[in-house]
Structures are given as structure tokens and as C-alpha cells.
Amino acid sequence: MTVHFPFQNTYAALPANFFARVAPTPVAAPRLIKLNRPLAIHLGLDPDILESPEGAEILSGKTLPGGADPIAMAYAGHQFGHFVPQLGDGRAILLGEVIDGDGIRRDIQLKGSGPTPFSRRGDGRAALGPVLREYVVSEAMAALGIPTTRSLAAVVTGEQVMRETALPGAVLTRVASSHIRVGTFQYFAARGDVEALRSLADHVIARHYPELLATERPYQGLLSAVIARQAKLVARWLLVGFIHGVMNTDNTSISGETIDYGPCAFMDSYDPAQVYSSIDELGRYAYANQPRIALWNLTRFAECLLPLFSDDKDKAVEEAQTLLMTFGEEFNLHYTTGLRAKLGLFAEHEDDQGLAQALLDEMAKGAADFTLTFRRLSEAAGDPEADRNVRQLFTEPEAYDAWSERWRQRIGQEPQSANQRQALMRAVNPAFIPRNHRVEAIIKAxxxxxxxxxxxxxxxxxxxxxxxxxxxxxxxxxxxxEERVCQTFCGT
Incomplete structure (x- = not known):
């Protein structure tokens, strides 16, 4: 019996040069190792079927569900600043789209499902380790409340893939608001295909920003909306110590979701120059560089949209520049508001940013753990005796003592009770993140x-x-x- 998914396939209905029609390559012996049952239900899928042997075949690409129209999407991208005019889904195949329980359209994509016309001599497969990493980190990001792609399932294939050594093969089922990237626009811009750019922009507006449909300048509105979402997203990354690791334009989602969890990591000790990715040799995508890189990527997006803004190139450039200038303000708003909340400050005072930066500076000097410092501050906000648990995170605890005096004077000006402040801080300062050594341990097991x-x-x-x-x-x-993980690696 063929299992039918309630697929709609609006992207596959776009012109043929947007994608390549290609089916997943069957695998030898698929075995389900994890199904995200709550997500399956939210997507309108039957988790009992997906947990069956037939479900494992669907989630590995061995069997296509009814209603699927499998495609590999075309896109280009700047990789570490160097433009590649054709990248595309080299190991991922979009099966189709479903409408979830909130009425939102979601892509269902198999990652590691075999070669496509965009594979560039790659095998199109994924190893088990990167699949588990993406499953864990993407679901952790969702639980933290940060926009992200989701993981529906992980399947081992019964086959091995060759990387540095032979490794177990696996397939991840990824769910996203869409897989449209800045690089998707760059693909058509590089070819001078203005009609394709217009079709793509119209599709994105209808899918992600329908409020722009009735406006006089929808394409300018699209750039503005994507800038706002990316500014907020990157601010939220910084507030939890997340380092994407490979912020190429083909990994910059138009929907404003975090996408692609290759060499990503969460910081342990705070260091604004922290880099984990083994391929980021020059630190382009270091923790503190992420806002600057986001703006760089958005500038590339703006360049793609110029022909849709105006036939007058100078006017189009001026409009784009004006919109891009809003990124800094948007980012700073979300970042500084978030920092104040992490410190238990909910009324805006002039020196709040200076107070927050002073703490970050001492954390960097004292190699204090980013997540634990803010979590323990949450406890100290309700009990001054808990200061000792914060200060012991610093190599020179006296540095924290001096800062703490300023902080206590400042929180004393807030109207909340100690218990209220503590609860509010605990709601924004996580106790648990997917620490690198824990992720490596589950992969090894x-x-x-x-x-x-x-x-x-x-x-x-x-x-x-x-x-x-x-x-x-x-x-x-x-x-x-001895447990520290100093480098993370891309799964390709």
C-alpha cells in the first residue's frame, strides 16, 4: 500500500530552471533511529506509519510517498567570500510541502538521499555523525525559541560512506519554512535572468511575506522584511553563544530561519573571536563577526533585487543602501534588549549597554563560561549569597566582584521583586545547551x-x-x- 502525504508542491510548479527533478537513490537496509513524533503530528503525518518499516523506507528515500514531487533546488552562493555561480542541492531532495497545524507551509526534505545534478562529483550521501549533530542542535535551537529548520527523523541506511574513513550512512528528514536562500536569488542574478528573479521574489512574498502583496513597492518591502528577520535572528544567536560556522550566502535563509548545522557550535568560555569550524581558517565567521557577515550577505541579496526596484540603476542602488542601513539599528535593538533581559534589566537606562559590555569584557579576560555565567546570575539576582557561584567561573574572581557592585545598584532601580526578577532571567538564560563535548560523545556512541x-x-x-x-x-x-572540543567539521 502506498502511503500518501498531504503534499502541495508550489516550488515544483515554478519554471523548470529553478530545480532538477530527481528521485532519491534507494539504500540497502534503512532503519529508523529517531522520529520526532510531536513534529510529525503537527505536520499532519501519521507517526505510527513513519515508525514502521515502510516509514523507514520513506524517510530514507527508498520509497516515495504518494503525492511527492521530488526536486533538487538550484542556487549559487558566496562561500567564504568567493562566488560560486552554481551550487544547488547536491545531497538533498525536496519531497514536497505540507500545511502544518498552525496553517504554515513547510518543506519536507531528505538530506543525504543520494546524488543530484548539483552534486559536483560528491556522493550525495550523509554520514551518521553530521546527521545526529544537525538533529540535536536544530531541535535544541527550537527549544530555545530561536527560528530554525527542524528535524523530523534520522535513519541509518545500512550502507557506508567514505569520508576520511568509512562511516555509517544516514539520512536526515529536514523541515523548513522553505529552503530558499540568498544564494537562490544569486543563481538567477548571475545569469541576468530578471524574469526568474521576479518569479522567485513573487513566490517568496506570497509564501513568507503576504502582507506585502497589496503594497506599492513589494520588492523593497521584501528586502526590508528579510533584513529585519536576519537582524533579529543573528542577535538571538549571540545571546545564547551560538556560532553558525559557515555563514555563506547559500546558508542565509530568506525566511529568517537558522539553516545548515555543519560545523556549528555553542561557546563554552566566552571569547568574541571564537571559531570552531575547521574550514574557517581566517575566522571570517567568528562569533562576534556574525552581525557584520549577516549584513554582507544581505547586501548581496539587495544586489540581486536591484533590477526589480527600478529601471534607474542609481535610484535602485540608493533605495537598497537606505534599507541596508536599517540593519544595524534592528540588530542593536534586539541584541541590547536581549542583553538587558539576561541581566534582569527591563527598564531602559542610558548606561545599560556599558554595564553589559563591562561584564562581557571581564568574562573574556577571565575565561568565564558564557552560558553558566548568565544562568548563575539568574540565581544571584534572587539571592546575593549566590554571587560566589558566579565569581568562581572567573580566573580572577575579584573582577566579577567589582562588576557585581554596579549590577546590584542597577537592579535595585527595577520595580520587580527578587523572585520576579529571578524568574524572568531564568526564562532567557538557559541552563542547558548542546555543548560540543556532549554532541561528540553521542556521535561516538x-x-x-x-x-x-x-x-x-x-x-x-x-x-x-x-x-x-x-x-x-x-x-x-x-x-x-581533556573533554574540550576545539574544532568542528563540515559533514560533506
Whole structure:
């Protein structure tokens, strides 16, 4: 019996040069290792069917569900600043779109499902480790409340893939508001195909920004809306210590979601210059560089839209520049508001940014753990005796003592009670993040021993990042020196 998904395929209805029609390559012996049952239900899919052997075949690409119209999307991109005119889905195939329980259209895509016309001599496959990393980190981001692609399922294929060594193969089922990127626009802009750009922009507006349909300048509105979403997204990354690791234009989502969890990482000790990605040799995508790179990527997006703004190129450039200038203000608004909330400051005072920056400077000098410092500050906000738990995170605790005096004077000007302030801070300062050493540990257990119990336990912990979970307290601790993970790697 063929299983039917309630697919709609609006992207596949666009002109043929937007994609390549290609079916997934069947695998030998698919086995489901994880289904995100709540997400499946929200997408209108039957989790019991997906957890069956037939479901494993669908989620690996061995069998197509009824209603699927599989395609690999075309796009270009700047990779580490260098433009590549044709990239595209080299190991991912979009099966179709469904309308979720909130009435929002979602892509369902298989990642690691075999070669496509865009594979550029790659095998089109994914190894188990990167699949588990993306599953864990994307679901952690969702639990943190940060816009992100989601993970519906992970399947092992019964085959091996060759990277540095032979590794177990796997397929991730990824869910997104869409997989349209800045690089998608660049693909057509590089070819001078203005009609394709217009069709793509119209599709994006109808799908993601329908409020622009009735406006006089919808394409300028599109640039403005994408700028606003990206500014807010990157601010939220910084507020939880997240480093994307590969902020190429083909990994910049038009919908404003975090996409592509290759060499990503969450910081342990705070360092604005922190880089984990093994391929980011010059630190282009370091933690503190992410806002600047986001604006750079948005500038490339604006360049693509210029022909849609006006036939007068100078006028189009002027309009784009004016809109791009709003990025800094948007980012600073979300970042400074978020920092104040992390410090328990909810009324705006002139020196709040200076107070926050002074703490960050001392954290950098004292190698203080980013997540734990703010979480323990939440406790100290309700109990001054808890200051000792914060100060011990600094190599020179006296530096925290001096800052703490300023902070206590400032929170004393807020109207909340100590308990209220503590609760508000705990709601924005997570106790648990997917720390690199924990992610590496669950990958090692799965790859070396086919043991997914650590993976399941880590998912359980990360599903409630703002709760204390005393039984899992060890997961909140930073790595010991011998556990530190200094580099993360791309899965291709």
C-alpha cells in the first residue's frame, strides 16, 4: 500500500530552471533511529506509519510517498567570500510541502538521499555523525525559541560512506519554512535572468511575506522584511553563544530561519573571536563577526533585487543602501534588549549597554563560561549569597566582584521583586545547551557502538533548556580540559 502525504508542491510548479527533478537513490537496509513524533503530528503525518518499516523506507528515500514531487533546488552562493555561480542541492531532495497545524507551509526534505545534478562529483550521501549533530542542535535551537529548520527523523541506511574513513550512512528528514536562500536569488542574478528573479521574489512574498502583496513597492518591502528577520535572528544567536560556522550566502535563509548545522557550535568560555569550524581558517565567521557577515550577505541579496526596484540603476542602488542601513539599528535593538533581559534589566537606562559590555569584557579576560555565567546570575539576582557561584567561573574572581557592585545598584532601580526578577532571567538564560563535548560523545556512541541511548538522553535534556532538571545537572557543566572540543567539521 502506498502511503500518501498531504503534499502541495508550489516550488515544483515554478519554471523548470529553478530545480532538477530527481528521485532519491534507494539504500540497502534503512532503519529508523529517531522520529520526532510531536513534529510529525503537527505536520499532519501519521507517526505510527513513519515508525514502521515502510516509514523507514520513506524517510530514507527508498520509497516515495504518494503525492511527492521530488526536486533538487538550484542556487549559487558566496562561500567564504568567493562566488560560486552554481551550487544547488547536491545531497538533498525536496519531497514536497505540507500545511502544518498552525496553517504554515513547510518543506519536507531528505538530506543525504543520494546524488543530484548539483552534486559536483560528491556522493550525495550523509554520514551518521553530521546527521545526529544537525538533529540535536536544530531541535535544541527550537527549544530555545530561536527560528530554525527542524528535524523530523534520522535513519541509518545500512550502507557506508567514505569520508576520511568509512562511516555509517544516514539520512536526515529536514523541515523548513522553505529552503530558499540568498544564494537562490544569486543563481538567477548571475545569469541576468530578471524574469526568474521576479518569479522567485513573487513566490517568496506570497509564501513568507503576504502582507506585502497589496503594497506599492513589494520588492523593497521584501528586502526590508528579510533584513529585519536576519537582524533579529543573528542577535538571538549571540545571546545564547551560538556560532553558525559557515555563514555563506547559500546558508542565509530568506525566511529568517537558522539553516545548515555543519560545523556549528555553542561557546563554552566566552571569547568574541571564537571559531570552531575547521574550514574557517581566517575566522571570517567568528562569533562576534556574525552581525557584520549577516549584513554582507544581505547586501548581496539587495544586489540581486536591484533590477526589480527600478529601471534607474542609481535610484535602485540608493533605495537598497537606505534599507541596508536599517540593519544595524534592528540588530542593536534586539541584541541590547536581549542583553538587558539576561541581566534582569527591563527598564531602559542610558548606561545599560556599558554595564553589559563591562561584564562581557571581564568574562573574556577571565575565561568565564558564557552560558553558566548568565544562568548563575539568574540565581544571584534572587539571592546575593549566590554571587560566589558566579565569581568562581572567573580566573580572577575579584573582577566579577567589582562588576557585581554596579549590577546590584542597577537592579535595585527595577520595580520587580527578587523572585520576579529571578524568574524572568531564568526564562532567557538557559541552563542547558548542546555543548560540543556532549554532541561528540553521542556521535561516538552511535558510530562506534550503535548505541543511541546517549543521543536520546541529550535530546531529553535539551528539550527543556530553561528548567533546572537536577537529575541531569551534569549536562549543564562545561567540559573538563581533556573533554574540550576545539574544532568542528563540515559533514560533506
Amino acid at each position: 552511535a558510530v562506534d557502538g550503535d548505541d543511541y541511548r546517549p543521543f536520546e538522553e541529550l535530546l531529553t535534556v535539551l528539550s527543556k533548556p530553561y528548567e533546572d532538571q537536577p537529575e541531569f545537572a551534569a549536562y549543564a557543566e562545561p567540559p573538563r580540559p
